[in-house]
Amino acid sequence: MNFNQLSFTLMLSVLLVVSYRNYARGYPSHEVPRQEKKHAPPPFEVDSAYFYIQKQVHFGPRVPNTHAHRLCAVYLQEKLTQLGGQVQVQAFEAKAFNGETLHLKNIIACFNPSHKRRILLTAHWDTRPFADKDTSNKDLPIDGANDGASGVGVLLEIARVISYSHPPEVGVDIIFFDGEDYGEPQDGSLPISNNIFWCLGAQYWSKNKHEKNYTAAYGILLDMVGAANATFYREQQSMYYAPQIVKKVWDTAHQLGYGQYFIYQDTKEYILDDHLFVNKEAHIPMINIIDHDPSSDGFFPPYHHTHEDNLQLIDKKTLGAVGETLLHVIYQECVSP
Numbered sequence: 001m002n003f004n005q006l007s008f009t010l011m012l013s014v015l016l017v018v019s020y021r022n023y024a025r026g027y028p029s030h031e032v033p034r035q036e037k038k039h040a041p042p043p044f045e046v047d048s049a050y051f052y053i054q055k056q057v058h059f060g061p062r063v064p065n066t067h068a069h070r071l072c073a074v075y076l077q078e079k080l081t082q083l084g085g086q087v088q089v090q091a092f093e094a095k096a097f098n099g100e101t102l103h104l105k106n107i108i109a110c111f112n113p114s115h116k117r118r119i120l121l122t123a124h125w126d127t128r129p130f131a132d133k134d135t136s137n138k139d140l141p142i143d144g145a146n147d148g149a150s151g152v153g154v155l156l157e158i159a160r161v162i163s164y165s166h167p168p169e170v171g172v173d174i175i176f177f178d179g180e181d182y183g184e185p186q187d188g189s190l191p192i193s194n195n196i197f198w199c200l201g202a203q204y205w206s207k208n209k210h211e212k213n214y215t216a217a218y219g220i221l222l223d224m225v226g227a228a229n230a231t232f233y234r235e236q237q238s239m240y241y242a243p244q245i246v247k248k249v250w251d252t253a254h255q256l257g258y259g260q261y262f263i264y265q266d267t268k269e270y271i272l273d274d275h276l277f278v279n280k281e282a283h284i285p286m287i288n289i290i291d292h293d294p295s296s297d298g299f300f301p302p303y304h305h306t307h308e309d310n311l312q313l314i315d316k317k318t319l320g321a322v323g324e325t326l327l328h329v330i331y332q333e334c335v336s337p
């Protein structure tokens with residue numbers, strides 16, 4: 001091979017490689033490829049999410065009308081303000097199943113307020129006042145590291161990322177609902193009351209939004225998102241009201257390699273949770289990401305509403321799977337594609 005033959009062969013190889021790469025990417029060589037990096041989210045720090053969970057648990061059970069509940073409300077309000085949110089606290093009273101008057105607070109924070117297109121992210125911050133599914137100490141309140149604190153911890157970390165890194169091209173509202181878990185004991189000692197004593201904060205907010213005519217493109221509720229080996233099935237009411245959002249979130253999780261957590265299978269029945277009221281009464285399509293055990297009568301893994309729901313249950317890998325998936329969903333949103 002002489003020099004001319006060699007340069008010709010080299011040129012041909014380069015052309016072939018370039019054409020093949022363009023062919024493989026699915027666009028002709030004259031088009032400018034889409035810049036995927038533009039909407040890449042900043043990293044989700046699991047240590048930070050875990051710290052926020054620990055902080056809540058250390059106040060003690062956040063049972064309405066207790067000192068720990070009051071202290072934690074102040075902490076959440078101050079933390080969201082410090083993270084750059086426009087914070088409002090919606091204080092209200094609600095009757096509990098036992099006739100007690102509960103003093104409750106929905107804590108609401110708005111990020112990127114100038115954006116018209118908004119996403120609503122929620123979790124409940126109160127904890128169950130008793131351990132009705134435990135075999136001992138049933139009358140004592142639970143730590144609620146997973147049932148309550150985990151969703152709040154993940155959302156606080158998302159608030160931190162949005163504030164301290166480049167903001168997404170969408171507005172984000174975070175609501176920590178109160179009084180989700182004050183429903184009557186589920187040990188058969190009381191008659192079922194049509195579920196009206198659950199989700200008190202979401203019920204109140206759906207009828208009394210913090211801004212008149214407030215709406216969001218869609219909502220995502222996090223509940224019990226921190227246990228090791230959690231499994232999130234496609235919850236039935238979420239599939240009814242917002243199947244396209246379920247698909248978006250589950251597909252994103254699978255693309256990121258979190259298929260072991262996000263299962264492409266529907267729950268057999270709907271799960272009563274805050275999203276139900278947001279869908280039905282606030283008319284915002286909202287999905288629920290919730291740890292579900294299809295083999296259990298009560299829908300949930302054995303730790304549910306027992307004293308096992310403590311910090312030892314929390315696994316940073318699960319927090320990371322949920323947090324990273326949510327950040328990707330948020331940063332994929334863009335006003336001008």
Ligand SMILES: [Zn+2]
Binds near residue numbers: 181
């Ligand atoms: Zn609960």
